[in-house]
Amino acid sequence: MDAHPFDRITVDELRRGGSLKWTGQQEALGAWIAEMDFGTAPGVLEAAAQTIASGLVGYAPAYLVSSLQEATADWLDARFGWRLDPAQIRPLSNVGAAFDAAIMHFSPAHRPDAPVVLLTPAYMPFIDTPARFGRRSIQVPMLRTGIGWELDWAGLESALSGGALLVLVNPHNPIGKVYTRAELLRISRLVEHTGSRVFADEIHAPLVYGGYEHHPYAAISDTAAGHSITGISASKAFNIPGLKCAQLVLTNDADRTLWARVGIVPEHGAATPGLAGTAAAYDGGQAWLGKVLGYLEGNRDLLGGLVAEHLPRVRYLAPQGTYLAWLDVSELGLGPDPVRFFRQQAQLALTDGALCGQAGRGFVRLNFATPRPVLAGMLHRMGASIDGPDQFDEDDPEYSGASPSF
Template sequence: MAHRFDALTAEHMRAGGSWKWSTPGESRGRGLIGAFVAEMDYPVAPPVADAVRAAADASAFGYLPDDWVADMAAACSAFWGDRLGWALDPAWVRPVPDVLTAFTATVRHFTRPGSPILLPTPAYMPFLTVPGMIDRALVQVPMPRSAGGRFELDLEAIDRGFADGAGLLVLTNPHNPTGRVFDDAELAAVTEIVERHGARVFSDEIHAPLTFGGARHRPYATTSDAAAGHTITATSASKAWNLPGLKCGQVILSNAADAEHWTATGYLAEHGTATPGVLASTAAYRDGRAWLDEVLAYLDGNRALLADADLPGIEVTVPDGTYLAWLDARGLGLAEPSSAFFTREAGVVMTDGAACGEAGRGGMRLNLAMSRPVLAESVDRLSSAIRSM
């Protein structure tokens, strides 16, 4: 039986104006398929749409009042408690425009001045560029792959990085772009290393609601009192409910000292949060769960389609969390970046792995959050391009 999302054609998406579908050009007389930006193609949840319409009808576009922040914090806390097992104190949930704003505030206000930042790679692209913009050195920590092909944290390299003076580890879980959901043993090992060096963790958990099968997201700050004491967590409804343009995220504090320090230093980070984004996020957390469940089931079908794809020469990593798959194309022996080859020859626009760090070179990030017929066409185009080499 066809799903309503199946009707979302590439032509429809190109007409919608999203950056994801705005790459100019074509391939072999066909329009390009946008599969690079991390947003979904699916229509927004009705409660979210209703909240934005109500805000417009009420001209609710003024500066953000404390009561609406409190409502959002309560809704976020309830969702994380019900779905992810973290009974948040709503007073410790604070608004920010996005995760990157939370990251820069964490670096500036919760780490030693001038201390380098450790980043497991491949990584979300801005985490490689933003540190330099705020005068911090970045140390890439390539993630090795297990015998089964699973990306893992290089704990020894993280330990060495802290020993050499780094003050902060960026932990993205579920992991963008590899789709890993880190297990308790890995997280406990990270905690031991961070505590031994008196360092900090910035935990990017923006994809926390998006897990599949037996994978279960465990908020890092809940794994132990020690982890709660050295962690700043950032999240948003923007990925799970497809709201990136509404500019609203959440910083979650997990100890009293950090909450007090944020109260003293976090004003500028909070100030840019969009009022309609706060209202939309409140609606998503409070009333958007049925829509999220529908999307998760649909994405799981897309994961299955990709898992069955015939892509010779490409090692496919189907995500356990997020809607982002990793395609390792080094086996094709291309003389150019693989994303450039597949944009030209297949018309499928993906994120080039080199933009995710040196460890990503030769790979690509593929966004699965499109209609299943469009994903099937994408896979067919990739396969045909490979066989035409």
């Protein structure tokens, strides 16, 4: 069978490309920050570059914002059956800024200093963000069953009691869970009952694998729409976080009225190349995304086999969405800092689960959005490093990740 074109991308090419993932940790193979190694959809870079070529480097003109709003509305309708008035979609620099806005402006009205509730393990920067705003956070660890991840419903109810801002990341980075409609409805009942609000971070929404379906939280009911605000972006699925454009989706009138007052400055955070590039991704990127998703799903399945082969004592549940794998390395006896171990012994850069909250200790996050030969090389390296550092030979092409032969 012919190799997939992505299989032929080499580590040297990736390093020469200069991305943060491939230059940020010296000689280590890059499996840490959430970037993909496959470029972006056709037309995206051209649209972004065109704004600069034509001198559109001032503040974003209204027609550019409108084209982003319309492209986003069409995308959400076509992909998820979520119909919105384009005016409900507001530009921002990034989803991190949407979370900041949620904390500052969209806490429960009766409790503006409400705690921020995080389902852990959580996306790393979200752990510290509430404290930056002088807000308390409560971590509710997810429960791992033999076949998947479940919410601790009693823990959630207690954390929300009195009113809180719940952060609902779906698909859930780093565990890759895609929440079912039934789970979302149950969450919405708890949130409503406790007078809480939801920040729905759906940045990974397009990255869902066969057998699972993404349901936008705010679209499941009028109740959910009334108490949530949503952050989305093309930046993960189309691999363009550097273009600086995300979308805040406002689904009730009170939030829209408030945002009309407080949103002008954060909306200026969206860059003109980002507005144009994002509109191009949403308008014309479906075919590319379909191919990338197919490749990623193959990587996910390959990874299951590689873990079984090279890391039999590591527990791993295949993610339902995202290109991030959450590996339980606690039984390997690597000490308190497994990321450092793999960095030193395998020259592999992973993300430390401990950064995702208390529940992440003993885990590492591995980004598998990389060419399959490179992925196989990463797992070879991990296996060799725990079998004994002496067995790891940096010059062996099998471990270099550069050979397209496996």
